Amino acid sequence: MRHSREAVCALAATVATCVPTLGPSDSLLTSTRILAIRADPAEAVPGTRITWTSLVASQAGTEGGASIAWSFCNAPKPLTDDNVVSDACLGSSAFVAAGVGPSTTAPTPSQGCSMFGPNAKAGGDRPSDPDSTGGYYQPVRAILAGADTSFFLARIRCDLATADADTARAFAAAYQPNQNPELLPLTESLGGSSTPLTAVPIGERIVLRASWPPSAAESFAYFDPALQTVTTQRESMQVAWYSSGGAFDTESTGRASTDETTSTDNGWTAPNVAGTVHIWIVLRDSRGGVDFTAYDLAVGD
């Protein structure tokens, strides 16, 4: 039996710290937000023309005509910044404009692999560290009036610089650039039985299932710096859930790289008033690939 957090705090006080609850879940949309950004292609060498597409949503539903100002940040992140981008990317300099609109197409800066990758910026400089999938990323800033500033990290393909020549060649031959995953149609159930999205009872909890094809979780070549050899990893998958009403059990769900299941469930409790509720689902793979979709749920008696 799982006890409440408060009870545990009282019982285990010798080593306990009690964490307060701070407001509503991130899944509930209360203002206009950029929920996701997708790059096509999902991974490319610096200088390639990339199309970025946004998913912008508010209580009123998906906003397809958002006027987003896109730009590239060219400031590498110091080792002291416990963040995904440099503090300089939050200022007004170090940017290259990349268009305005709900989506944009522009070539990524050609010096990406030296600014954010394994190539030294100058002789004797320390190269950037890859993420746990071996990837390097070009920061892309998206500013939408009335919404929080967003950054998307566009995966850039760089040569392997920390391996010997033979290993680097083997890696280059084996590595397949990332592809965006694909969301399959959402399914839902109430009490174990399938129920239509157009007839969700007031206050009832339904279970939503997001799924993707087996090919969406790709396997890819990975250079293991400890072993100094090329190995294979498999992507993990994450689903973020948003709604304009009601409440999800949890903000995000997913599957680890070792879990070959191609779906993930989340409970959603309908509001106590009838009406239309918008929900959005964003699927992300661990290499930065994205897909998203939106649904309207009819809540009634």
Add this chain to the structure above:
Amino acid sequence: MAPTRLRQLVFITTCLASEARAQQGISTVPHGSLLPGTNSSSPNPGAAEEILVRSSPRQRDVTGIAVSTAQASRLAGTQGDPLKVVESLPGLGRAPFGSGALIVWGSSPRETRAVVDGVEIPALFHGNALRSTVNGDLIRQVELTPGAYGADQGRALGGLLRVETADLPESGVHGYASADTLDGSAMATAAWSDRVRLGVAARYGWLDAVMRAADSPNVDEFFAVPRYSDIQGKAQIALRRHESLDAVFLGSQDALSQVIADPDPARERSETTDAGYQRFYLRYRRHVDDTTSVELVPYIGHDTHHLNAKFGPTPAVLDESTWHWGLRASHRSRIAESTTLTLGLDFDGSSADVFRSGSLLIPPREGDVSVFGQPPGSGTNTDAWSAGVIDVAPFVVAGLHWGNLSVSPELRVDGFLLQTSRQTPRIGQTPSVGFEQLCGEVEPRVSVRVRVAENLTLLGAAGVYSQPPDPADLSAVFGNPTLGPATANHATLGQSLLLGPSLSLETLAFYKWMSGLAVRDPSPAPKLAAALVDEGVGRSYGVQFLLREQPWHGFYGWVAYTLSRSERQDTPGARWRLFDYDQPQVLTVVASKELQSWTFGIRFRFATGLPRTPVVGAFYDSKDDLYQPIFGLQNSVRLPDFWQLDLRIDRRFDVGNHAKIVAYLEGLNVTNHPNGEEYTYNTDYTRRGTISGLPLFAVIGARIDL
């Protein structure tokens, strides 16, 4: 005098980096008495009733504050563990909840050493600071010197905690067994013959089992559940007259684990820490009188530390295995009527094998800017290296006494040989190239006491100190193989005033300047193999007061208050910021009263809240579906002030002529004051909450002594 000028005058440093040494694989060279001091050495551990106000004359740390274990173990808040009394001594800041860190006079926990009979141990407390790693009944006294310590010790920029083991009972078989909600412990001693005495002690923590039995099996989703044990052994052999030989073994093991499960693997968090140490040393003593003695302490030891953390997809692994060995030797003699001279050698070596993988920001360092629970940046890397430190430090201490004036000029010379197996990150099968450097640190120190009146003594002490880099910082990937020793200058001035036969007031002003501190390189383009640079400096100054009542009709206690400010500058010209552990005010009131077989104790603590960096905004990281904080000025806000009241009551029952039982009840935070231990934020950093620490909690226990 400006600190920089002071340093120029008294500090001489030479650092010689040797030519890079080509290696195949991983291969390195292995690595006072203001009041008359009362020696509380007792043949019966736990029976001593005296209290040492200052260190013994031989130690002469005028800033040292010593407490006998007999009284320390009966103070509120110690749960019978005398080493926990250090939390209540002046000069020591309050450690963040459950860390057990020693924070003295603006120094990081790693800059203060704990030594047992002169031999360093890596951890004074078990995980979460519930217990000390050395059995309290094996200890004679605890002395905290927050700064300006003597030349017989070194390798620490901060303070020094000296723990002296007790003599074993001279006759018979003795022992005790104790149990409470935290753990169980026992000790047995036996006088084998007139010359040989033996003692063993052990402790086993069972809090994790208690918590699981009382609650749910998945309790470690919420708390870092400590599992710990320790064992000690001591053999004491009387040789010729005035001569003795001790053989001591110390061992400790700790495990901490916390797993925060999540339906999204990208948001799962886990952290597991395993740490342990073993020490074995011989201690030969020839103690003729207070002015003539010889001591020899050869030692060997091994430390292990394994950290395995995971913040979603970002891992962090740190494995360290370190061998230590060394020899301490000193000879003290009277060379003139008013002059004593101590010549000594402090030789210490260590050899560490380190593997680290994952985020650069785990484990965190002093000066890192982050908020509680924030995942580290996504960058990861890997390195495996060896590092060795050899320190040969001869020292000389002169004791000059002219009437009411005592002066002790001292000199210590540390010769460091620092070695690392790689000076650049590994690329393919390219042979590693090692790096080694020789550094000499000349460290003059001095202490002065002047008795200006029958009840008033003035004192002062100053000195130069150095500390070699941590082997974990000598990585070509995560640190910098060329880091040299950091240095510090300490200066203190104070007085001790006897207000009555058992009441004294001691005041001590201090100033400390540190330089060459290893900090992260803040530039956007750091150099290869230089993630850390030794450019940090720090300063700390303040004054501490100690109003102390020695035992008087069964009452004893003290009021300790420290007013201080500690700052750091990470790079030359950068803004001075508050030290992460800066606490301008720390107040501790401790009192205990014995009434026949009852003892009542009280402890009140107040400390200014620790500095924190405010979050002034946030942006959305669309790749990872996370908000990231935007920070304001570093360390420009504080956690709420801390205060806590603890009470203790114990009752002694005599069982026959040779046994007694002591039962005790301790109430911690009896007012149930919700002390804020950390700030936490909601997902998009628009709301801030406070994580509260220990609520009202009771510890019930008993021990039987035979």
